[in-house]
Amino acid sequence: MQKNLKTLLSERSNEILKNGFAFGINIPQQRSAPLCPPQSDSTLIIVEINHTFLNKNNNPIATASYYLDRGANIIAISAQDGFFKESITYLMQIKNTFKKSTILRKDWIKSPEEIEVSYKIGADIVWLSIATFINQIDIFETILQEIEKYQITPIFQIQNLEEFNFLKPYNPQFISLALDSVSNRQDIFILKQEISSISNQIKIIFQSHINNNHDGYLIGASGFDGIFFNVINQTTPLPNLIKSYKKGTKQTNIFYQKLFDNLAFKNKPLIKICGITNIDDAISCAQMGANMIGYILSAKNPKYIDNKTIKQISKALKTLYPDVLLIGVICEDSLELKNAKELLGQNILDALQLQMPSNPPYFANQNLTQADFNFYLSTTIEKYTSLQESYPPFILLDSINKSPNLEKLKTFKQLFVAIQNERDLSELLEFDIAMLDIDITKENDARKKDLEKINQIIYKIKDYSKITKH
Numbered sequence: 001m002q003k004n005l006k007t008l009l010s011e012r013s014n015e016i017l018k019n020g021f022a023f024g025i026n027i028p029q030q031r032s033a034p035l036c037p038p039q040s041d042s043t044l045i046i047v048e049i050n051h052t053f054l055n056k057n058n059n060p061i062a063t064a065s066y067y068l069d070r071g072a073n074i075i076a077i078s079a080q081d082g083f084f085k086e087s088i089t090y091l092m093q094i095k096n097t098f099k100k101s102t103i104l105r106k107d108w109i110k111s112p113e114e115i116e117v118s119y120k121i122g123a124d125i126v127w128l129s130i131a132t133f134i135n136q137i138d139i140f141e142t143i144l145q146e147i148e149k150y151q152i153t154p155i156f157q158i159q160n161l162e163e164f165n166f167l168k169p170y171n172p173q174f175i176s177l178a179l180d181s182v183s184n185r186q187d188i189f190i191l192k193q194e195i196s197s198i199s200n201q202i203k204i205i206f207q208s209h210i211n212n213n214h215d216g217y218l219i220g221a222s223g224f225d226g227i228f229f230n231v232i233n234q235t236t237p238l239p240n241l242i243k244s245y246k247k248g249t250k251q252t253n254i255f256y257q258k259l260f261d262n263l264a265f266k267n268k269p270l271i272k273i274c275g276i277t278n279i280d281d282a283i284s285c286a287q288m289g290a291n292m293i294g295y296i297l298s299a300k301n302p303k304y305i306d307n308k309t310i311k312q313i314s315k316a317l318k319t320l321y322p323d324v325l326l327i328g329v330i331c332e333d334s335l336e337l338k339n340a341k342e343l344l345g346q347n348i349l350d351a352l353q354l355q356m357p358s359n360p361p362y363f364a365n366q367n368l369t370q371a372d373f374n375f376y377l378s379t380t381i382e383k384y385t386s387l388q389e390s391y392p393p394f395i396l397l398d399s400i401n402k403s404p405n406l407e408k409l410k411t412f413k414q415l416f417v418a419i420q421n422e423r424d425l426s427e428l429l430e431f432d433i434a435m436l437d438i439d440i441t442k443e444n445d446a447r448k449k450d451l452e453k454i455n456q457i458i459y460k461i462k463d464y465s466k467i468t469k470h
Contacts, residue, residue, distance in 0.1 A: 008082055009108055015084055021113045022121075023085045027092070033099045033122045037153045038074060040173065043249065044205055044226025045242055047072040048106060051083035051090070053231055060090045061097050067231070068101060071242040074125065076104040076228070088121055095122030104155065108132065112139070115146035125153045127176075130163040144170060157207060164195055176207035176228060185209070186260070186394060186434075189222050193257065193264045196223065212236055212369035213244040220248020221374065222256045247372050255350040255374040258325060259394075262291055263434060267465030270435040271458055273449065274329065274418070275303040281449045282313045286321040288451075288458045292435065293317065294327040294353065297340055302446050307343065314348045329353040329378075334364040344373055353378050353396060376416065396437060425457060429464045436461065 015023055038044055047067040054060050064075050075094060079087035087107060095103045105123035109115070110132055118126050126147065133140035147154050155174045158164050167175070175195070177188050188208050195204060205226040206219045213236055219227055227245055229238055262270055273285040274294035282293055295310050296303040305313075314326050328349040330336040343349045356379035357363040368375070378396040396416035417428055418437040428436065438457060442450045 012084060012108055021117050025085055025088045027120050031120050033095045035151060036100055036102045036124045038102055040203060045072050046074040046076050046228045048076040048078050048228055048230045050078040050081045051086040052081045060093050064094045067238060070238045074102045074104055076106045079107040092121050112142045112146045115143060115150055119150040119152055125155055127155050129157045130167050134166055161194055172202055174203045176205040178207040189260045190264045193260045213240050214369050214371045216241040216244035217248040217372045220245040221251045244372055253347050253350055269433040271461060272435055272437045274437050274439045277303055277305050277447045279313045279316055282317060284451050286317060286324050288455050292325045292327055294329050296329050297336055298331045311348055325350045327351055327353050331355045332357055332364050337364045341373055351375055356383055
């Protein structure tokens with residue numbers, strides 16, 4: 001059972017008082033291995049190992065070799081499971097064997113003296129949790145002086161914008177983003193966009209739960225410069241994860257970055273107009289302030305739109321309103337999925353909205369946990385409550401007005417929610433909704449939007465957002 005942080009830090013302090021900053025380990029007086037700082041121009045693939053993992057008949061040298069051979073360029077030796085002595089021993093063994101590799105010491109360093117210890121045992125990088133130093137500026141600055149003295153590279157972990165603002169004056173080169181909770185996974189992506197808008201010179205590393213290959217793709221497509229891979233929590237092979245992550249980094253369609261950017265800097269909720277069938281409605285909705293436009297790609301739907309028309313509308317919107325995101329809405333059908341992915345590949349669409357699969361995580365025989373394309377799921381509030389955290393950080397809840405469980409929305413965060421009439425709006429605006437999906441058509445023509453009603457709804461949404469912001 002994992003100890004809580006307060007207990008762990010207390011035990012660590014007592015161990016230092018008893019045995020010194022090296023925890024009683026006999027460390028060398030001089031560093032023998034060369035310093036190997038991380039390369040700022042390369043992707044940072046950090047594999048984290050600890051005593052809990054190595055104690056299960058895993059040899060530290062063999063383990064480090066295994067992951068270095070499979071794409072890791074930094075090995076992190078963690079003491080965050082409470083085995084402080086063992087972590088120092090492992091770090092020295094690994095660095096002395098792989099002298100030209102970059103080794104990170106991941107421990108709760110709180111004293112300047114620990115930087116000298118880190119240097120002597122062979123660490124090239126030290127990990128510092130900013131939460132530890134918010135009220136200890138003098139100690140933090142002394143630690144930074146020691147880091148500069150020994151030319152070790154620091155990676156700073158932050159969990160919110162307040163911690164970043166504390167750190168910013170010290171010109172950090174590398175930071176890692178981590179959240180205590182996995183229930184609001186989108187927060188870490190929004191935080192990344194907030195930091196990137198302040199400084200594009202900082203390398204930002206994802207240090208939170210990675211559940212599958214699609215997570216790797218999502219992290220790469222969201223613009224992260226590296227990942228922490230904790231071997232004890234992973235079932236996904238590292239080479240597969242690296243492949244997915246790197247494909248995401250090469251994605252020219254930056255849907256996720258635009259989406260998280262919108263959520264970070266624009267008044268919520270965002271607005272999506274779904275079921276667009278013609279260019280006039282599309283441009284009118286974009287003029288009104290829609291953030292997203294949705295096309296129905298299912299031929300049996302009365303609002304179906306063919307590829308030729310989609311291409312014409314998308315070309316116009318990308319010219320006139322390049323920030324508007326274009327979404328393809330499909331049912332669980334292999335031919336629909338194939339066609340939609342082709343439109344994605346041509347940058348005609350920015351993302352897909354997928355109907356909740358009948359046999360998750362498989363959607364038309366595509367394992368969504370392995371997906372390397374932009375998508376989010378659409379489901380009902382009843383089914384949403386049973387979803388596992390391995391799904392993407394956004395879910396569209398449909399049929400809200402038919403659900404008796406509207407109060408459950410208060411326990412969720414950053415949802416996409418579909419509405420079909422103005423009556424749904426007032427109550428939903430009280431919740432922390434990320435996006436409202438609006439589909440309101442003329443009474444006598446389901447293929448044309450009721451632009452007057454849509455304009456009224458958009459005005460109310462934006463007016464409400466201004467009031468709540470102030």
